[in-house]
Amino acid sequence: MSIDHRLRFLLDELRLVRTARGVTQDDLARMINWSPSTVAMVETGARKPPPGFWALVDKALQTGGTFERLATELGTPQWKIEWGSAEAGAAVLRSYQPLVVPGLLQTEAYARAVLGDAGLLRREDVARHLAERMRRQEILTRDNPPQLFAVLDEGVLRRPVGGPTVMREQLHALVKAAEEPHIWVHVVPLSVGAYPGLNGPFVVALDPGGRATGYLDNQIQGDVVDDAEEVATIQLVWEAVRGQALPQQQSTDLILKVAETWT
Structure with missing residues (x-):
């Protein structure tokens, strides 16, 4: 056939x-x-x-x-199938976000605000995309979850997505997620100024054999990268971004401090 x-x-x-x-x-x-x-x-x-x-x-x-x-x-689209498979089969995920909380760590209320308020989805499509995003998060609670290293820009913590209550709950959810032994959440403070990550969000997925696949997001579609040279470039950016981020405990302290401002 x-x-x-x-x-x-x-x-x-x-x-x-x-x-x-x-x-x-x-x-x-x-x-x-x-x-x-x-x-x-x-x-x-x-x-x-x-x-x-x-x-x-x-x-x-x-x-x-x-x-x-x-x-x-x-x-x-093919890129979505490709990245879905790479993410599901990953042993390690390295995620950087300068704009919003990574999808795998979003609360349902925060995700609904991101999907609904962006204005790119029809109202009837928001629920479907929201359910899809929540299902994706199940990889973090399975028996053999990937190691997730998430780096966020401090601006993510201060952007009023969904309002004060949604933001406060989302930031506390980040702290709770970071208590899991396979999840690390780090923040690049605003005091850093310009750094390579400001060029855009990305994720690198490493499969159990160490093969890396990159993912770049934009307004139209995702771009799945598996060319060795291009993936190596993304990995270099990751190292630069990770080097600018605060250690885990200091990141947690900053997240909790900002959460107190969402009243």
Whole structure:
């Protein structure tokens, strides 16, 4: 049968994530209680994924609903499929944000304000994007979560997204998240002035084998970067940004101090 290139990519990502987790086709078949031949035929493209297949795969591989979501939205641009797979399969995530709290650490109220008040989404689409963002956060609570290193500009803490109550709850949520052993939250203080991170937000995902994929965001679409030289450049920017950020405890103290101003 002829396979759409987006479905082919999704099937390839299934194989990559499965392999990275040390799960064979037979193992996956047992985990989802399906026959090994069915799993093999789906993964090779010999048959279409049966109903319920992606939900079972997400549960078995603990991908936070990523495959089911992407399979449902195969009309989604290729970059979104690519980054969704990279994020779900990451062992380490390095995130920098000069404008808003990273999506993986946003409260529901803060995320709703970001999505709704930006004016780029129709009202009926906000709920769908909000649910998608909340599902993505499940990778941080799975049994084997990625290590998340998040660096924020201090301006993020002071931008009134959603109003004082939303901001206060969001900042306290950042502090609570940073208490988890696999999450680090650092802040670049305003006193630093100009530094490389002001050129724009980015995320670097490292898979269990150490392969890096970069993600750059803009007003139109995301840009997934896997060229070795370009990824190396993003990594250099990350090191520069991380070097300007406060240590974890000092960052936490600053976040709590700013949270007190949101009354």
